[in-house]
Amino acid sequence: MAIIEARGLARTFKSRRRTVEAVRGVDLTVGDGEIVGFLGPNGAGKTTTLRMLTTLLKPTAGTATVAGADLLRNPLEVRKKIGYVPQAIGETMGGTDPSCLVIEELLDQAALYRIGGGEAQQRAGLLIDQLELTGLEQRLVKTLSGGQRRRLEIALGLVHRPPLVFLDEPTTGLDPQSRSNLWDHIARLRSELGTTVFLTTHYLEEADVLCDRVFIIDNGVIAAEGTPDELKRRISGDVVTLRVSGADGPARTLLAGQAVVREITAADGTLKLTVERGEQALPSLLRVLDAADITLESINLSRPTLDDVFLTLTGRSLRDDSHSPAANGRPAREPAAASKE
Amino acid sequence: MSFIRDTMLVFRRQERLALRQPAWVIIGLTQPILYLALFGPLLKGLPGASLGGGGNAYRFFVPGLLIQLALFGSTFVGFAIISDWRSGVIERFRVTPVNRLAIMAGRVLRDVVTLVVQAAVLVVVGVAFGLRAPLPAVLIGFVFIMFVAIGLASVSYATGLLVKSEDAFAPLINTVVVPLLLLSGIFLPLTLGPGWLQGIARISPFRYIIDAMREAYLGHYFNTIMVEGIAVAVGMAVVFLWLGSRVFVQENA
Numbered sequence: 001m002a003i004i005e006a007r008g009l010a011r012t013f014k015s016r017r018r019t020v021e022a023v024r025g026v027d028l029t030v031g032d033g034e035i036v037g038f039l040g041p042n043g044a045g046k047t048t049t050l051r052m053l054t055t056l057l058k059p060t061a062g063t064a065t066v067a068g069a070d071l072l073r074n075p076l077e078v079r080k081k082i083g084y085v086p087q088a089i090g091e092t093m094g095g096t097d098p099s100c101l102v103i104e105e106l107l108d109q110a111a112l113y114r115i116g117g118g119e120a121q122q123r124a125g126l127l128i129d130q131l132e133l134t135g136l137e138q139r140l141v142k143t144l145s146g147g148q149r150r151r152l153e154i155a156l157g158l159v160h161r162p163p164l165v166f167l168d169e170p171t172t173g174l175d176p177q178s179r180s181n182l183w184d185h186i187a188r189l190r191s192e193l194g195t196t197v198f199l200t201t202h203y204l205e206e207a208d209v210l211c212d213r214v215f216i217i218d219n220g221v222i223a224a225e226g227t228p229d230e231l232k233r234r235i236s237g238d239v240v241t242l243r244v245s246g247a248d249g250p251a252r253t254l255l256a257g258q259a260v261v262r263e264i265t266a267a268d269g270t271l272k273l274t275v276e277r278g279e280q281a282l283p284s285l286l287r288v289l290d291a292a293d294i295t296l297e298s299i300n301l302s303r304p305t306l307d308d309v310f311l312t313l314t315g316r317s318l319r320d321d322s323h324s325p326a327a328n329g330r331p332a333r334e335p336a337a338a339s340k341e
Numbered sequence: 342m343s344f345i346r347d348t349m350l351v352f353r354r355q356e357r358l359a360l361r362q363p364a365w366v367i368i369g370l371t372q373p374i375l376y377l378a379l380f381g382p383l384l385k386g387l388p389g390a391s392l393g394g395g396g397n398a399y400r401f402f403v404p405g406l407l408i409q410l411a412l413f414g415s416t417f418v419g420f421a422i423i424s425d426w427r428s429g430v431i432e433r434f435r436v437t438p439v440n441r442l443a444i445m446a447g448r449v450l451r452d453v454v455t456l457v458v459q460a461a462v463l464v465v466v467g468v469a470f471g472l473r474a475p476l477p478a479v480l481i482g483f484v485f486i487m488f489v490a491i492g493l494a495s496v497s498y499a500t501g502l503l504v505k506s507e508d509a510f511a512p513l514i515n516t517v518v519v520p521l522l523l524l525s526g527i528f529l530p531l532t533l534g535p536g537w538l539q540g541i542a543r544i545s546p547f548r549y550i551i552d553a554m555r556e557a558y559l560g561h562y563f564n565t566i567m568v569e570g571i572a573v574a575v576g577m578a579v580v581f582l583w584l585g586s587r588v589f590v591q592e593n594a
Contacts, residue, residue: 054436076438084436086429095433097425099358111350112437156433 002065003164003196004030004053009062010220011048022048024220025062030198030213032163035190037211038200039306041316045220046200047087047168053198054084054166067164080113083157083165087200089173094153098142102133102152105141106159113160120159127155131185147178154185158195165189167199171206179203183210204306214306218314232304237262238278240285242271243297251294258288269297278303347440351447352454359451369414370459373406374466380528381470399472404482404554405527406467407460408547411486412522414459415493416514418452419501426505445498445589449582452494453487460486478557485554485574489547492578495585502588521545526552549573 006028013020023045030036040046051057053066055075064071067081088094096105103124110120128134131151141149150170157165170186171179187210189195201207207214208228216224216231224231244251252266255273260281263274275281278301289296310316359366384398425431434444464472464479497514504510524531524538524545531542542548553570561567 056432056435079436079438082436084433086432088429092427092432093429095429097358097428097430099361100354104354104357108350108354109433109437112347112434112439114438 001032002029003032003034003068004028004064004066004198006053006064006066006071007062009049009052009059009064011045011052011057012060021220023052023059026217026220026222028064028215028222030196033190033194033196034212035186035197035199035210037207037214038198038217039204039207039214039310040200040217041314044217046217048220049217050166050168050198050200054082055079067162080160081162081164083160083162085153085157085165085167085170087168087172088150088153089169094150095156096141096149096153098140100141101137102128102139102141102144103137105152105156109156109159115160123159123161127158130188131155132181145178147174147181150174150178150182151185154182158189161193162195164196164198167197169200169202172202179206186210204310207306216310216313218316223313224309228306231306231309233276234309237274237276238281238301238303240273240275240278240282241298241300241302242273242285242289243269243299244271244289245269245295245297250292251289254288254292254294255285258285260284344440344443344446347443348446348450350439351434351443352450353447355448355451356454359455366455366459369410369455370462372413373410373463376406376409376528377402377463377466377470384529397471397473399467399470400474400558401530401555402528403464403467403472403474404551404558405525406463407482407486407554408489408525408551409522409527410459410463411456411489412493412518412547414456415452415490416497416518418448418494419497419499419504419510419514420507422448422498422501423505423507423510426502431502441590442586445495445585448498449491449494449585453490456486456490457483474558475560477562478560481557481562482554485550485570488574488578489550492581496581499585499588521547524548546573546577 006026009023009026009028010021011023013022026045026049028049038046038050048057052059053064053071055071055078059072066078069075069077069081071078086092086095100108106124106127107120110116110123115123128137131154133148133151133155136144136148136152141152144152154167154170157167167186171182174182183206186197186199189197197210199206199210211228213225213227214231215222224234226234242251242255246269248266248269248271252264252271255261255271256264260275260277261273262276265272273285275285282299282301286296286299381399381402384402387398422431431444435441460483464482500513501510504513524542525547526542527547531539531548534542549566549569550573553567553574556562556564556566556570
């Protein structure tokens with residue numbers, strides 16, 4: 001069952017001189033219980049789409065059903081059913097007041113959803129446990145660390161136990177440790193509560209680790225969607241790099257004849273093979289070489305990253321304009337040890 | 342009704358935050374009390390007739406200071422909504438089922454309560470300096486400044502939310518408030534001025550409100566000055582409240 005169903009969602013901003021089409025017709029279907037990632041560079045229409053789906057911005061065209069309610073006709077019903085955790089870095093922050101106590105924020109948030117008294121206390125206590133905020137109840141928000149504050153903001157989005165939660169760049173600005181800690185929490189939202197998670201991110205590894213499915217948005221339209229693996233496969237095959245001892249000629253002839261090998265090049269004893277599904281191709285390739293008594297010195301499987309996908313689809317690297325620590329020029333192809341797959 | 346419920350919810354949250362930093366309430370009071378102590382004595386030297394009769398300079402001066410308190414206290418509240426917007430709190434509230442108008446109304450209510458407390462302190466200090474006015478007059482004065490605060494705070498919040506920048510907000514508010522304040526005859530009677538000034542002063546709505554408050558302080562409750570004052574105070578509150586609420590309930594912000 002689809003928990004988000006958007007058709008032709010569009011938003012045009014009119015300023016004095018010009019008209020900006022921030023989002024130009026987005027179609028989205030998100031199933032119940034999925035974790036989906038919304039990927040795109042700044043200005044691609046990511047946040048605008050998210051703001052439309054969360055009733056913060058009225059679409060100029062299109063229709064959507066969010067958590068069972070019509071976005072345009074019944075935004076109040078949508079608000080009751082969704083959780084929203086705003087982006088924490090940028091013009092506006094993640095939604096907590098620096099001068100509030102942690103517990104006050106949780107109880108106030110519950111009250112906004114008409115949850116009060118013992119029920120609110122109990123839910124706040126549970127969230128404090130779940131998001132590792134124990135002992136911080138009486139602390140002012142401004143004294144929290146970045147990771148703690150982000151966890152509180154996520155807790156606020158969950159007080160009313162929404163079936164669907166939107167996380168706008170949940171881990172941007174956090175140190176790597178807090179980030180992977182938050183990934184655990186997000187993954188648990190689905191595994192323990194069955195919550196559907198719709199998140200936007202700059203981090204490709206975040207989408208890779210966390211998301212069942214990814215939408216890539218560019219220039220206000222969805223450029224591609226699929227599981228991270230599907231997307232990577234669609235763009236280019238996996239690359240197997242082999243080093244053989246002795247001459248590479250026989251190995252090359254042998255491997256070129258294999259059905260799984262799409263392309264092969266050889267130079268100085270190193271063979272580069274482009275294959276469909278590298279992790280499945282490897283064992284058979286190894287068997288063939290072994291049968292022909294060709295000795296391998298090394299073997300390496302590298303898979304395209306989501307950034308390669310992005311680059312191929314949009315002609316731009318996602319990292320170029322991201323303020324992510326991942327932006328520091330790692331190789332485009334991320335080598336993954338064959339054993340890891 | 343959910344609007345009232347939500348307004349009280351926002352009010353309690355804002356009140357709690359305000360009480361956490363009571364310094365601002367006290368700082369807001371310092372200025373009028375300084376005027377009372379350091380400027381008030383000068384008025385005693387003026388001929389009683391120019392102060393509208395009654396022979397008590399403080400009956401003239403305290404209503405003016407109350408309006409000044411309301412004017413400054415309420416027009417600058419928009420600053421706080423800019424930081425609330427920046428911290429993402431406004432957006433967070435807007436995604437919940439809370440009544441969007443209550444996000445403003447709860448804050449305005451907090452501002453009105455704060456103002457009445459400040460005004461009560463100011464009147465008590467005034468009495469210590471020599472103010473003598475009937476109790477109904479004092480209460481009528483409070484009602485007037487409550488209307489002023491409701492209107493101005495609403496517009497201030499709406500402006501803050503539209504401008505979204507403290508750097509733009511402060512000069513904007515000053516540009517509007519200071520001329521209005523000067524044209525209201527808060528410190529000295531406008532009747533002392535030349536005819537052209539008295540003419541221009543007709544455009545300041547606060548002028549009518551102060552005149553009505555001064556009438557009340559003199560014990561005159563039923564006359565055209567009073568009717569004019571009430572009409573202006575209520576009219577201004579309604580129009581400004583409506584303008585402010587439009588910004589808060591609109592779909593996109």
